Amino acid sequence: MKRMDGLDKPACVRLADADVSALFRTGLEYNPPARGMWNIVHTGMLVPGAQEIFACAQGCLRGVILTAAEMLELERMSWISVSESDMFDGTLESDVIDGVCEILSKLDRRPPAVLLYLSCIHLFAGVDFDAIISELSRREPDIAFVDCYMTPTMRQTVSPVMKMSAQIYGALRPRELDANAVGLVGSDRPTDEDSELVRIIRGSGRRLLDITLCKSYEEYQTLSESSINISTVPTGRLAGDELERRFGARHLHLPARYDFAAIDDNYKVLCGALGTELPDFSKEKESALAALAKAQEVIGDTPVAVDYTAVTRPFEFALLLAENGFNVKHIVADTAAGEEEAFERLRSLSPDITVWSAVNVNMLDMPEQEHGHILAVGQKAAYFFSTDNFVDIVVGGGYYGFSGIRKLAGLMCEAFEEPKDRRTVIQHKGWGCTCCAQI
């Protein structure tokens, strides 16, 4: 068994000893085989009928093309490869324009929109993306061209996932705003119909618009009718801001929370914007607490590990669990950004929790370590702690509010009682997407 202590760059830190502003030193990174998180290909496929065209180097193309292959969506995916000489011979823009036009001429169908992805090297070389989009729009006026970005090198400016979550609305045309239409934006999965959020919106008589529910390009175009757009995940914030800038739809960022007061605050803002009376959530709160109590009874003192891919606020979720009697022992997260308050409260309550980096190189041998029986919330925690008892969700699973907490508690019970085929489940690429991979 490989050593995990005395390392130059330790993979873990005791919560009491952690620096909230920098949990771990940066360095080389490891990539665990948990594949549930969506990438920019999955997200782009949410635009009904759109063709994705990637222009980049072979190494970058390989991952995105095979993502589409595993989704059985190769017919909606084309590419233009970029060689070393392409970068320096002055044809950077014209190669992309000509390549896109050639692809369009060969397709069996006429896509209503093309999501055109350029890569790090294009941006680094100072490509004129606006000129490319402009020329393509001139040559192919019936198609909406959207600039998209596969630029992981630039991730510290705007992450590719956040940018893509915004760009999928790029093909929308302006329409008259409908005071009766409310959009949920920036999330790659539907928000639970049973959540208070959706029930409040529907209960107000509004139309609920959500790209994840769109079946056709025509339906997709109605998304620009929303007078209010709500984003519920951190990576969706840019989408809401952009739609507000483009169409004037008010953006409310109401992130999924695991703190009762914060959930109340979200609903106050929502009801204020909708002009509806704030419902009494006493029963929902009681149900959530009862579900947590029941789950704690079932799970008992079994150590719990929470990872950042399962819930967007792992420290806040861990705090909720710890406050309700769960034996939270591990959190897998490389940052606590945006969760500083929950972090400090959790540190006071459970200073011995261990925080693990998901990308630290020394996590390579983590699955071979002795962990005992652990209940994991999230695929990465399941992998690192070698447990088949895990909650299989990503990005909060679409759960929201008090009902979300109730349902997550239920999923924890279910995970505790019914083990999963970890090897197969976590290697399925893109949670909820078709994945033909023979894992």
Added chain:
Amino acid sequence: MKNVSRILPLYTADTSGVCSALYELGGMTVVHDASGCNSTYTTHDEPRWYDMRSKIYISALTELDAVMGNDEKLISDIVSCAADQEPEFIAVCGSPMPMMTGVDFDAIAAEVADRSGIRTIPLHTNGTRSYIEGASEAFLEIVKAYARECHRTERLGVNVFGATPLDLPLGSDQSLRRWLEENGMELVCCLAMGSSLEDVRRAPSARVDLVVSQSGMAAAEYMKEKYGIPYVCGVPFGKGFAKHLAGHIRSAACDTSGSCPPFVLPCDGFDDADTVVIGESISAGSLTAALWFDMKIAAKPVCTLESHRFFCRRAGGVISAEEDLEAYLSGHKPGTVIADPLYRYIVPRDVKFIPLPHFAFSGRCFQRDMRDLINTEIKEYFK
């Protein structure tokens, strides 16, 4: 346009070729690229990732470090990681962004070796070429670095060069070993499936090198020049060709004149064959030979990747662009096509299509359907 594809995927890139080649040798491979870019390799190019640990990491390059030319971060991160992980060696290779900024991997490797005290091998990938180039350079450099002169084996010792799961199904190393033993030969080193760095060290004790993919060609040519070990190209697919190939290896071992040809694919003149096999040159060529030996089917290889000139001549050049392949199939009008299932998209409907998954093309999509054709009956599958 040659660099455009409407629907066909593309092959694994050079960086993944490096990682795949070095996977089982106990080293640490660092790809200088952005965070997350390693998921392409670990998801789609590496079937061993879940079950077998290997120190394959990414540098998590950022825009700022690229712009500022902050090579010191890469060097110090590698040295730190090596201190924690204690690898046998370090390999460092590049991707498109380092290509743009002109990163000097030779200098970086020298600096890492100096600070860490661990042999460090620079590899000159840039993410714009196929896995053949990356794996080929990796195999060559590992042999140069570790192979040492030693006594020849008493039995006929054979090295296998160019074996990676990108071209051969997992377990192929065992099939090759069994086939060699059945034919009175001994596997010395299978570079690089199922062998260790120690096996590489004693590779010069072999009397013949068997090249099973184009990725192994450069290393075999080096071994021939440096240690006088002849090489033979081919994968022992089927029964008849497997036997023939074994005989050719024996001939090569006995040949003191150096005149024994490395290529033993006895179906020249099949330019108008009704069956075509699309894929990596040595695999495709070997399958055409196996089809002839076992089934008297005349087949022609179509090479879609960098190939030795022998195969290029025989196959009429490398055909890698989607439009060229479509034109070839349209002009040649084969009755049967044997290829990775994802090629089906461009094969005319009226052509018989026999799927033969190739991991370097379709990744995980059909990995359980991959066929180990080594020294086995193939008639049922290709009838």
